[in-house]
Amino acid sequence: MLLSRFFGVKPRTKLIAISFAGLIALNPSAQAEEVNVYSYRKPQLIQPMFDEFTAETGIKVNAVFAKKGMLERLKSEGQNSPADIVFTTDIGRLTDFKNAGLTQPVESDLIKANIPSHLRDPENHWFGLTSRARIIVASNDRVAEGELGSYEDLADPKWQGRICSRSGKHPYNIALISMMMAHHGNEATEKWLGGVKFNLARKPEGNDRGQVKAIREGLCDVAVINHYYMYQMASDPEQKAWADAVQVIFPNQNDRGTHMNISGMAMTRYAPHADSARRLIEFLAGDKAQAMYAEVNGEYPVNENIPLSDYLQSLGSFQRDEVDLSHVATFRAEASKMVDRVAYND
Numbered sequence: 001m002l003l004s005r006f007f008g009v010k011p012r013t014k015l016i017a018i019s020f021a022g023l024i025a026l027n028p029s030a031q032a033e034e035v036n037v038y039s040y041r042k043p044q045l046i047q048p049m050f051d052e053f054t055a056e057t058g059i060k061v062n063a064v065f066a067k068k069g070m071l072e073r074l075k076s077e078g079q080n081s082p083a084d085i086v087f088t089t090d091i092g093r094l095t096d097f098k099n100a101g102l103t104q105p106v107e108s109d110l111i112k113a114n115i116p117s118h119l120r121d122p123e124n125h126w127f128g129l130t131s132r133a134r135i136i137v138a139s140n141d142r143v144a145e146g147e148l149g150s151y152e153d154l155a156d157p158k159w160q161g162r163i164c165s166r167s168g169k170h171p172y173n174i175a176l177i178s179m180m181m182a183h184h185g186n187e188a189t190e191k192w193l194g195g196v197k198f199n200l201a202r203k204p205e206g207n208d209r210g211q212v213k214a215i216r217e218g219l220c221d222v223a224v225i226n227h228y229y230m231y232q233m234a235s236d237p238e239q240k241a242w243a244d245a246v247q248v249i250f251p252n253q254n255d256r257g258t259h260m261n262i263s264g265m266a267m268t269r270y271a272p273h274a275d276s277a278r279r280l281i282e283f284l285a286g287d288k289a290q291a292m293y294a295e296v297n298g299e300y301p302v303n304e305n306i307p308l309s310d311y312l313q314s315l316g317s318f319q320r321d322e323v324d325l326s327h328v329a330t331f332r333a334e335a336s337k338m339v340d341r342v343a344y345n346d
C-alpha cells in the first residue's frame with residue numbers, strides 16, 4: 001500500500017532529505033502493529049533505537065526524516081495524517097507543536113518515572129529524550145582558567161570584541177535568553193543581552209562549530225555552544241584542531257547550574273497507532289534506549305539511572321539548571337523581540 005511503499009525506503013542506509021511538502025497522501029488506517037514517525041533528528045541518531053524496539057516488540061517503525069516543514073505538514077494533513085510521533089530538538093519546537101494543537105497527552109507512569117518533571121510537559125504532551133548543555137568555550141591560549149564562570153559574565157566589558165556568536169534568533173540562543181528571563185526578568189536580561197552584543201567580535205554568523213573555528217583562528221576568544229559539538233569535532237579530522245583550541249566551561253556552577261535544552265518527542269493529536277506509539281515513547285525513555293542514545297550522539301540521557309558514556313564522563317560532572325523547561329519556553333516570543341531591540345544580529 002501507499003504507506004508501506006513510501007516508508008519502505010530504508011532510512012538507515014539512505015538519508016532521506018525530502019521536504020514534507022513533497023509527500024504523497026498516506027493512508028492513516030493501515031495495519032496496527034506499526035508506528036509512523038516524523039523526525040527532524042538524523043536517521044543515524046535514532047534508527048538504532050527503532051531497530052531495537054522492533055526486535056523487542058515486533059512493532060515496525062516507519063520513519064520519515066526531514067529538515068523542515070514538519071509542523072506545516074502536520075497542520076495540512078490534519079486528521080488524515082499518518083504520523084504517530086514527532087521527534088525534534090529544542091524546547092521551542094516541541095512547544096510549537098503543542099501550541100498549534102498538533103499533539104495529544106500520553107499518560108504513563110513509566111514515562112513519569114524515567115523522565116524528570118522539568119524535562120517534560122506538565123500536561124504530558126511532549127517528553128525530553130536527551131539533554132544537552134549549552135556550554136561556554138574559551139581559548140586555551142588567551143583565556144585563563146577560571147576567568148569566566150557564568151552566562152552573566154559574558155556581558156562584562158572585559159570581553160569587549162572577544163565573543164563570537166551564531167544568530168541570536170537561533171532556537172538554541174532563544175532558549176538561552178528565555179532561561180535568563182526566567183531567572184532574572186525582562187529588564188535585567190535585556191541589559192545583559194545588550195552587554196553581550198556590545199562584546200561581540202563580529203556580526204553573528206555560522207553555526208555552533210563555526211564559532212569554535214573562529215576562536216581557533218584568533219577572531220575571538222569566547223563562544224557559547226552545545227556540548228555535543230565538542231564530541232563531534234573531536235572525532236572529525238579537520239575539526240579536531242578547533243576543539244583542541246578551546247577549554248570547556250560549564251557555566252554557573254556556583255549558583256543555579258548550566259542551561260540544558262532537550263531533544264524530545266510528542267504523540268500527534270490524531271495518531272492512528274496510538275497504542276504502539278505510547279509503547280515506543282516508553283521504550284525510548286527506558287534504560288536500554290537511553291543508554292544507546294547517549295552513546296551515539298554524546299548527549300546526556302534524560303533518564304538519570306543511566307551510566308554516562310566514556311565521553312560524557314571525560315567532561316566531568318556538573319550542576320545542571322533544573323528550571324522547568326515548559327516555563328522557560330513561555331519567554332520565547334519576548335526573547336525574540338529582545339534580540340531585535342538590542343540589534344543583536346546587526
Ligand SMILES: [Fe+2]
Pocket residue numbers: 226
Ligand atoms: Fe545541534
